[in-house]
Amino acid sequence: MDMVQNTEKVEVVSGNKSAAYGAYVCSPDVIGIYPITPQTSVVEDLTQFIADGRLDAEIVEAEGEISAMASVIGASAGGARTFSSTSSMGLFFMFDSYIMAPLYRLPIVMVNSNRELLPPNTVACSHQDIMEVIETGWIHIHVENCQEILDAIIMAYRIAEDPEILLPVDVCYDGFYLSYLREPVNIPSIEAVNNFLPTQDRPTLGGPNNVFSCIYCGADQEMAELRYRQQDAMEKSKEKLEQVEQEFAQHFGRSYGGQLEEYRMEDAEIALFCMGSHAGTARVVVDQKREQGIKVGLVKLRMFRPFPQERVLTALKNVKALGVIDRSVAFGWKGGHLYRELRSALYGHGLEIPMADYIAGLGGHDITIPLIERVVDETKGIAEGKQYQEITWLALE
Amino acid sequence: MAEEKTLFKFPKAKRVYEQLGEDRLSNGIIACPGCAEELGLRYVLRTLGQDATLFGIPGCSILMYMGNSQGSYSNVPWFMGAMTNIAAMASGYSRYLQKTKQKGTPIVIAGDGSASDVGFQSLSGAAERGEKIIFICLDNEGYMNTGMQRSSSTPYKSWTSTTPVGEFARGKNKEAKYLPLLMAFHNIAYTATANVGFLQDYVQKLNKAKEAIQHGMAYIHLLCPCDTGWRYPSDKTIDISQKAVDTNYFPLWEAEYGHFRMTYEPKKVLPVKEYISMQGKYRHLKDEDLEEIQEQTDKRYNRIKALAESGEKQAQAKE
Numbered sequence: 001m002d003m004v005q006n007t008e009k010v011e012v013v014s015g016n017k018s019a020a021y022g023a024y025v026c027s028p029d030v031i032g033i034y035p036i037t038p039q040t041s042v043v044e045d046l047t048q049f050i051a052d053g054r055l056d057a058e059i060v061e062a063e064g065e066i067s068a069m070a071s072v073i074g075a076s077a078g079g080a081r082t083f084s085s086t087s088s089m090g091l092f093f094m095f096d097s098y099i100m101a102p103l104y105r106l107p108i109v110m111v112n113s114n115r116e117l118l119p120p121n122t123v124a125c126s127h128q129d130i131m132e133v134i135e136t137g138w139i140h141i142h143v144e145n146c147q148e149i150l151d152a153i154i155m156a157y158r159i160a161e162d163p164e165i166l167l168p169v170d171v172c173y174d175g176f177y178l179s180y181l182r183e184p185v186n187i188p189s190i191e192a193v194n195n196f197l198p199t200q201d202r203p204t205l206g207g208p209n210n211v212f213s214c215i216y217c218g219a220d221q222e223m224a225e226l227r228y229r230q231q232d233a234m235e236k237s238k239e240k241l242e243q244v245e246q247e248f249a250q251h252f253g254r255s256y257g258g259q260l261e262e263y264r265m266e267d268a269e270i271a272l273f274c275m276g277s278h279a280g281t282a283r284v285v286v287d288q289k290r291e292q293g294i295k296v297g298l299v300k301l302r303m304f305r306p307f308p309q310e311r312v313l314t315a316l317k318n319v320k321a322l323g324v325i326d327r328s329v330a331f332g333w334k335g336g337h338l339y340r341e342l343r344s345a346l347y348g349h350g351l352e353i354p355m356a357d358y359i360a361g362l363g364g365h366d367i368t369i370p371l372i373e374r375v376v377d378e379t380k381g382i383a384e385g386k387q388y389q390e391i392t393w394l395a396l397e
Numbered sequence: 398m399a400e401e402k403t404l405f406k407f408p409k410a411k412r413v414y415e416q417l418g419e420d421r422l423s424n425g426i427i428a429c430p431g432c433a434e435e436l437g438l439r440y441v442l443r444t445l446g447q448d449a450t451l452f453g454i455p456g457c458s459i460l461m462y463m464g465n466s467q468g469s470y471s472n473v474p475w476f477m478g479a480m481t482n483i484a485a486m487a488s489g490y491s492r493y494l495q496k497t498k499q500k501g502t503p504i505v506i507a508g509d510g511s512a513s514d515v516g517f518q519s520l521s522g523a524a525e526r527g528e529k530i531i532f533i534c535l536d537n538e539g540y541m542n543t544g545m546q547r548s549s550s551t552p553y554k555s556w557t558s559t560t561p562v563g564e565f566a567r568g569k570n571k572e573a574k575y576l577p578l579l580m581a582f583h584n585i586a587y588t589a590t591a592n593v594g595f596l597q598d599y600v601q602k603l604n605k606a607k608e609a610i611q612h613g614m615a616y617i618h619l620l621c622p623c624d625t626g627w628r629y630p631s632d633k634t635i636d637i638s639q640k641a642v643d644t645n646y647f648p649l650w651e652a653e654y655g656h657f658r659m660t661y662e663p664k665k666v667l668p669v670k671e672y673i674s675m676q677g678k679y680r681h682l683k684d685e686d687l688e689e690i691q692e693q694t695d696k697r698y699n700r701i702k703a704l705a706e707s708g709e710k711q712a713q714a715k716e
């Protein structure tokens with residue numbers, strides 16, 4: 001397959017600029033945005049696109065994230081294609097608006113540059129920010145590199161605007177590791193994206209000639225029905241991502257495995273499980289360990305919400321032990337979020353694989369090759385029946 | 398008063414009814430008897446309802462006008478936002494109308510709790526950006542829907558359920574935030590205060606606001622006496638509204654891009670006591686409190702009056 005199919009140009013850009021290009025090629029009508037490290041240059045790039053006359057969009061340079069998101073909610077409700085972006089504390093300041101987008105079933109697409117929380121004062125990477133909002137009804141897609149940011153945004157619009165789905169999508173990429181990393185990125189032409197992503201017939205909630213009232217909803221069964229339908233749409237979005245990826249591959253020649261990517265998992269006896277930019281490092285470790293004769297594979301999770309339980313069960317069905325790398329802490333529960341999700345997805349569903357959780361990369365601490373090697377070695381030990389520690393904080397060992 | 402020289406023109410009718418359209422709110426809605434908000438919103442819809450899209454927030458207005466689980470009480474499109482973000486929500490909608498060249502009038506209906514407290518940032522941001530929306534603040538001087546709690550628009554010495562009267566406290570010990578002036582100082586296209594006791598004035602201001610949003614943002618601060626929260630008989634709403642103006646407690650003025658004008662001035666100014674004494678929320682007041690309130694009222698009025706006069710002088714100097 002031609003990897004540069006339908007590419008207008010290849011440019012060496014940061015992850016943030018790739019996100020801005022992702023929005024640009026999808027021709028949004030209204031953008032609501034506010035700067036915060038490490039996402040700020042998305043705002044700069046988008047305003048520059050508009051200043052240069054390259055992008056014909058209304059941009060709401062909001063006075064805060066809460067209004068940035070509210071403005072795209074208003075626009076999307078009127079029928080607009082919208083885009084927003086934020087990170088960390090910005091995401092929490094946005095929360096009052098963020099929570100409303102899925103409840104209104106609005107097809108908003110945004111990016112989150114994953115970052116630590118305050119205090120203590122840091123702007124470095126972790127998944128702590130996005131993990132705090134996983135049960136809001138947004139679809140969360142995590143990516144590994146700058147090309148994937150752009151591609152995921154294009155696919156996100158297809159999923160969000162699908163009449164069966166109508167849910168907002170947050171494309172999440174690691175702050176600094178991707179937001180300011182420069183990589184060559186294939187930027188498709190707007191025509192090619194238009195062919196893949198039709199602009200017509202977007203659903204609207206209301207407009208000047210379309211009387212719509214969001215009726216006050218009592219404690220009757222309407223509320224349960226609304227919530228049930230929303231949950232149902234989330235379930236459907238899993239399969240939708242697979243379909244959209246296949247079509248995307250036909251148009252642009254790239255694909256990422258849908259809900260998750262299995263790397264050298266065919267005959268794997270043990271597996272690494274992670275999500276985000278360090279999946280790239282994990283890939284290198286898997287290759288090295290394979291050369292040493294260890295049958296290890298990698299599962300890179302892409303869709304965190306909804307959680308792809310079926311794909312996870314299939315991917316891990318022959319695995320004897322699992323090493324999970326978590327870049328966040330689920331406070332009040334002993335491990336990280338990925339580990340918790342995996343236990344829920346596997347245990348009680350016929351796949352009680354022994355697994356250990358490794359909390360790593362907090363506050364921008366590098367998840368290096370030696371650290372991941374250690375995870376592989378210990379996971380191999382688990383498979384061989386050795387005693388193991390359930391939760392390990394890698395930076396503290 | 399000098400002859401009107403205004404930026405935004407509107408047809409001037411002799412009687413308020415000549416300018417009005419269809420009543421777009423149904424009868425029998427669940428407002429308290431004597432509610433000023435209900436009257437205020439009926440006139441918004443009768444004046445601007447033709448192509449309006451309304452943005453509301455949780456509060457009395459949403460329950461009254463949006464309807465309940467049986468159906469909607471109005472035949473205009475409504476969106477509900479949060480108290481914190483409603484100005485921005487309407488802004489985004491307005492931007493999309495502009496982008497796609499659709500006609501429409503986005504109108505925000507919010508209380509003083511949203512406008513002056515929790516949603517002030519969003520409102521101020523929209524004003525600074527000159528978003529083409531009409532923001533109508535229904536000022537009933539507190540959080541009335543949740544049971545009469547203090548807002549920053551609650552006046553000095555007023556009783557509310559969170560500024561109670563007791564041995565060590567006698568109502569709110571701070572003056573109200575005078576929001577309309579703050580909004581005018583954002584230099585937005587149009588700012589006005591209005592009152593259901595002066596419907597002709599109110600309807601004209603609504604029409605002007607619609608004209609003004611061709612240029613930028615319009616903000617109307619509507620005093621909404623609340624018989625339930627302010628503790629007065631429900632047939633006194635109009636009386637109280639008029640007294641608020643006749644005592645200079647709530648002066649009626651407008652400003653176009655910071656150019657102030659008084660739109661009504663009482664022929665005989667009454668002491669503020671005549672307005673205060675009509676309301677149960679002030680029943681604990683002593684004479685010295687009234688003196689203080691009179692002082693604050695005069696100060697506020699004189700400030701607005703000075704702004705209006707300086708505007709007139711500037712206009713004359715230009716000629």
